[in-house]
Amino acid sequence: MRKLLKYLNKYKKESIIGPLFKLLEACFELLVPLIMASMIDVGIAKKDTGYIFGMGSILILFAVLGLACSLTAQYFAAKASVGFGTELRHDMFVHIQELSYSEIDQAGSATLVTRITSDINQVQSGVNLVLRLFLRSPFIVVGAMIMAFTISVKLALIFAVAVPLLSIVIYGIMVVSIPLYRRVQKGLDRILLSTRENLEGIRVVRAFGMQEKEKKEFEKENEFFLAAQMLVGKISALLNPVTYIIVNAAAIAIVWYGGKEVYAGGITQGEVIALVNYMTQILLALVALSNLIVSFTKALACANRVNEVFALRPSITEGQETEGAGTDEAVAFENVSFAYPKSKAYAAQDLEFSVKKGEMIGIIGGTGSGKSTLVNLIPRFYDVTEGCVKVDGRDVKEYCLETLRKKIGIVPQKAVLFQGSIRDNMKIGNEDADDEAIMEALKIAQAREVVGEKPEGLDHMISESGKNLSGGQRQRLTIARAIVKKPEILILDDSASALDFATDARLRKAVRGLKDMTVFVVSQRAASVMQADRIIVLEDGRIAGIGTHQELLKTCPVYEEICYSQLSEKEAGYHA
Numbered sequence: 001m002r003k004l005l006k007y008l009n010k011y012k013k014e015s016i017i018g019p020l021f022k023l024l025e026a027c028f029e030l031l032v033p034l035i036m037a038s039m040i041d042v043g044i045a046k047k048d049t050g051y052i053f054g055m056g057s058i059l060i061l062f063a064v065l066g067l068a069c070s071l072t073a074q075y076f077a078a079k080a081s082v083g084f085g086t087e088l089r090h091d092m093f094v095h096i097q098e099l100s101y102s103e104i105d106q107a108g109s110a111t112l113v114t115r116i117t118s119d120i121n122q123v124q125s126g127v128n129l130v131l132r133l134f135l136r137s138p139f140i141v142v143g144a145m146i147m148a149f150t151i152s153v154k155l156a157l158i159f160a161v162a163v164p165l166l167s168i169v170i171y172g173i174m175v176v177s178i179p180l181y182r183r184v185q186k187g188l189d190r191i192l193l194s195t196r197e198n199l200e201g202i203r204v205v206r207a208f209g210m211q212e213k214e215k216k217e218f219e220k221e222n223e224f225f226l227a228a229q230m231l232v233g234k235i236s237a238l239l240n241p242v243t244y245i246i247v248n249a250a251a252i253a254i255v256w257y258g259g260k261e262v263y264a265g266g267i268t269q270g271e272v273i274a275l276v277n278y279m280t281q282i283l284l285a286l287v288a289l290s291n292l293i294v295s296f297t298k299a300l301a302c303a304n305r306v307n308e309v310f311a312l313r314p315s316i317t318e319g320q321e322t323e324g325a326g327t328d329e330a331v332a333f334e335n336v337s338f339a340y341p342k343s344k345a346y347a348a349q350d351l352e353f354s355v356k357k358g359e360m361i362g363i364i365g366g367t368g369s370g371k372s373t374l375v376n377l378i379p380r381f382y383d384v385t386e387g388c389v390k391v392d393g394r395d396v397k398e399y400c401l402e403t404l405r406k407k408i409g410i411v412p413q414k415a416v417l418f419q420g421s422i423r424d425n426m427k428i429g430n431e432d433a434d435d436e437a438i439m440e441a442l443k444i445a446q447a448r449e450v451v452g453e454k455p456e457g458l459d460h461m462i463s464e465s466g467k468n469l470s471g472g473q474r475q476r477l478t479i480a481r482a483i484v485k486k487p488e489i490l491i492l493d494d495s496a497s498a499l500d501f502a503t504d505a506r507l508r509k510a511v512r513g514l515k516d517m518t519v520f521v522v523s524q525r526a527a528s529v530m531q532a533d534r535i536i537v538l539e540d541g542r543i544a545g546i547g548t549h550q551e552l553l554k555t556c557p558v559y560e561e562i563c564y565s566q567l568s569e570k571e572a573g574y575h576a
């Protein structure tokens with residue numbers, strides 16, 4: 001939590017004024033039992049109605065002033081805590097943006113969503129409560145004890161026993177419940193993950209009749225969450241009864257011994273009532289404090305989870321270079337091997353090749369052979385484990401990331417579009433692109449008719465994740481988006497898989513015509529890569545062959561097998 005306190009720096013004034021007004025309110029509250037005592041001892045004893053009304057008016061005045069102080073404190077505490085939450089959320093969002101794929105894979109996106117939403121909300125409420133009650137409650141407890149000692153040292157000894165006892169109970173419950181709140185948050189994470197997976201794959205779930213299985217799995221997660229919450233709820237529920245028992249026992253002791261003292265003439269009746277009032281005030285303050293502690297422990301658990309995200313350091317640190325070396329080599333892999341974090345096996349091994357500017361390279365291989373891994377190393381989504389990847393003659397680690405990624409247009413396997421118009425989506429990589437440039441890119445990506453079919457044209461609104469478009473339309477639009485960026489290197493990672501063969505062929509032909517652009521076409525289809533200048537064949541993360549279609553047919557058995565399993569002999573030879 002301490003690490004997060006810097007987010008209150010901008011709200012120092014509010015963080016001081018809020019608690020101060022709460023303390024002022026507490027002062028008024030502490031004076032009330034004394035006024036009540038004098039009403040009883042003077043007003044009622046002497047049947048002085050004027051005195052009773054006078055004191056009554058003071059009580060009303062204190063109530064009004066107390067309310068005003070309380071509202072002012074609420075206002076400042078809310079301002080500080082909401083500001084705190086907003087800044088923290090902003091910084092976490094920026095931090096997550098800076099993380100590389102490795103850290104995001106490691107953390108998991110479901111837990112990041114919980115941490116930036118519900119965890120930060122919980123910390124925000126914790127800050128609000130602390131600002132309002134953290135000083136007030138102990139102030140009332142200490143203040144009421146001091147008042148009790150000024151009334152009767154003998155009777156105040158009851159306070160001296162009861163208050164430490166209460167503190168021990170509260171501390172004990174806090175120590176037990178903090179780790180349990182962490183378990184509750186973990187349960188919430190698991191529910192979120194399960195719900196997200198289910199909703200994202202709802203069509204598959206229904207098509208395979210998996211509803212029952214999914215329901216059972218969800219119930220299992222839900223029960224884990226319930227059990228964790230019940231356990232922590234039961235322990236926290238002990239707080240109120242235990243504190244009430246201790247405080248009420250103390251109140252009984254005050255009345256018992258206080259009564260004897262009144263008979264002995266050591267104390268007045270009004271003072272006994274004041275002492276009971278102080279004990280009640282202590283009880284209420286402690287109940288508020290215990291609730292504060294419960295919320296604070298939750299906030300603390302959440303703050304730790306928030307800090308865990310900040311503790312994830314981006315494994316990719318930027319270089320300084322803003323220019324390539326100006327060679328005629330677009331991309332070079334020098335003895336590159338790569339293993340995913342926490343994975344012992346290499347996903348890519350001993351990759352060695354170079355690609356000239358303007359070349360079109362096909363990358364083919366079975367599923368899991370390392371095709372996506374290879375192309376993800378070019379824009380430095382991951383850092384190589386061994387060797388070096390060069391873009392325009394310079395190690396990708398030497399580049400500042402913005403420069404490097406500006407050079408590269410990558411179309412990932414999963415076509416992702418954002419909510420907004422088609423135009424907005426097209427301009428993501430190139431703010432300055434005009435409609436003419438966008439239409440040209442759409443033409444190359446065979447997506448002109450996607451826009452042509454829509455009455456609003458480029459203003460057609462794409463819904464969340466492009467759900468109002470077909471898979472093939474989404475793929476073509478993501479290809480167009482990458483072309484609008486006018487990158488030096490275009491990477492199509494199996495991004496035409498949803499297109500029919502004729503459209504795919506037209507697309508490849510159009511992409512081939514993109515002069516000055518080095519193109520990588522990743523595919524499992526031989527037909528998609530066979531016209532490339534050179535083809536890299538991957539098998540189990542290693543290069544099984546590099547060459548033209550014809551060369552590979554003669555020299556690479558893996559390629560030969562792929563081709564003959566997908567194409568007729570005529571097709572395989574005809575396209576050469």
Ligand SMILES: Nc1ncnc2c1ncn2[C@@H]1O[C@H](COP(=O)(O)OP(=O)(O)OP(=O)(O)O)[C@@H](O)[C@H]1O
Nearest residue numbers: 105340343347365366367368369370371372373374
């Ligand atoms: N984020 C990841 N974390 C750990 N392992 C991964 C990750 N992504 C891929 N792998 C593993 O790396 C290997 C290569 O995967 P990759 O996605 O590069 O294959 P691919 O050839 O592109 O497959 P496909 O054609 O099915 O997309 C596989 O064994 C895969 O399980």
